Amino acid sequence: MSVLVVTGTGTEVGKTVTVAALAAAAVVAGRSVAVLKPAQTGVAGDEPGDAAEVRRLAGAEVTAVELARYPDPLAPETAARRAGLPPVDPGEAAEAARTLAKEHDLVLVEGAGGLLVRFDGRGATLADVAELLGAPVLVVAAAGLGTLNATALTAQALRSRRLECAGVVVGSWPREPDLAARCNLTDLPVAAGVPLAGLLPAGAGALPPAVFRARAAHWLAPELGGAWAGAEPSAAGPAGR
Ligand SMILES: Nc1ncnc2c1ncn2[C@@H]1O[C@H](COP(=O)(O)OP(=O)(O)OP(=O)(O)O)[C@@H](O)[C@H]1O
Ligand SMILES: C[C@H](N)[C@H](N)CCCCCC(=O)O
Ligand SMILES: [Mg+2]
Secondary structure (H helix, E strand, C coil): CCEEEEEEECCCCCHHHHHHHHHHHHHHCCCEEEEEEEEEECCCCCCCCCHHHHHHHHHCCCCEEEEEEECCCCCCHHHHHHHCCCCCCCCHHHHHHHHHHHHCEEEEEEEEEEECCCCCCCCHHHHHHHHHHHHEEEEECCCCHHHHHHHHHHHHHHHHCCCCCEEEEEEEEECCHHHHHHHHHHHHHHHHCCEEEEEECCCCCCCCHHHHHHHHHHCCCHHHHHCCCCCCCCCCCCCCC
């Protein structure tokens, strides 16, 4: 059983849809999968969060676990404080992942926002969870101008904590990539110091789940359980290839 922590260079970069693709490729390959979202913010009541979205796209075989949710769409520390609720403890998050790893071939842990977003008043972050687990961290990045700096900063933060970076994935590859995006196919791995390990085509999250599951492996490199050979998604978009 293995645990993979998934962070991003920020929020809204495509972590959830990337986690869903990782889960789908593993399910299709006959592996058991759990997704853990330690801190879900910006959802209230019984609204579906990221873990539920992963299960919707990757299949009901996926075990989806959320440790805490807070209504304000903010960093978990801030959202917990404003809600008067206890923050997520990184030790509890790591223990939850270990427990899931006893019964699943693959456990995917999705952060909230970027790597150093605070969980609690002590400044604990997803990096602390990864350190406690000794788990590699996959970085999900944006495609276009600005992503090189954000990716390099995230990779540097991982290295400074002696955390293994499992690669960088572009969370939403545009149908008509501009000059910066096209150059980033070469420059992103240099900025990150690790290989480019996948491209999620823009719109992938909106595909019918059956199509998403059938295509997910094409978007991820073999080291992530996929069959992506480095080509850009076809212009036909995520459904086509
Ligand atoms: N490849 C994609 N296909 C379809 N929609 C996408 C894709 N990437 C991102 N989005 C959309 O952008 C929004 C943010 O994506 P996503 O939820 O994956 O971000 P995130 O990095 O997981 O954010 P958070 O920090 O809240 O977890 C969502 O509404 C999602 O539908
Ligand atoms: C609400 C959002 N979708 C995420 N769940 C939380 C993102 C926190 C980002 C904090 C920050 O980097 O400014
Ligand atoms: Mg998400």
